[in-house]
Amino acid sequence: MFTPSGAFSGFSIDDAAAAKKFYGETLGLAVTENDMGFLELNLDSGATVLAYVKPDHEPASFTILNFEVDDVDSAVDDLNSRGVKTDIYPGVGDSRGVVKGEGPDIAWFRDPAGNVLSVLSTS
Numbered sequence: 001m002f003t004p005s006g007a008f009s010g011f012s013i014d015d016a017a018a019a020k021k022f023y024g025e026t027l028g029l030a031v032t033e034n035d036m037g038f039l040e041l042n043l044d045s046g047a048t049v050l051a052y053v054k055p056d057h058e059p060a061s062f063t064i065l066n067f068e069v070d071d072v073d074s075a076v077d078d079l080n081s082r083g084v085k086t087d088i089y090p091g092v093g094d095s096r097g098v099v100k101g102e103g104p105d106i107a108w109f110r111d112p113a114g115n116v117l118s119v120l121s122t123s
Contacts, residue, residue: 008047009065012051013111014053014054018112019039019051019112026084029041029042049065059114059116063118065118066117066120067117069119069121070123072106073098079119080096086108086109088109104121
């Protein structure tokens with residue numbers, strides 16, 4: 001019988017050091033390296049997301065991780081001030097890539113491995 005005691009998500013990266021710096025220093029997440037050398041992103045919600053190096057990594061063409069925020073505009077301003085580009089889809093959203101009025105406010109950005117992430121409003 002399938003009786004899981006928990007679950008977690010994971011995604012591939014191409015450079016563990018670059019990912020650790022981005023997720024830990026740029027985004028300010030708690031990042032640890034496990035016994036297998038994989039990165040564990042420890043989220044405030046209590047969830048853990050695994051990031052692992054894959055030699056033939058190809059960036060995900062879809063959003064792999066969504067960060068809920070109270071105010072997307074403020075989060076985007078903060079991310080931009082940290083050097084994170086949020087206008088990754090030409091012609092989508094405002095000049096900073098923020099989309100409003102089509103569901104929750106949202107903006108996308110990429111990690112150093114090219115994976116797509118987002119910030120979206122919780123209200």
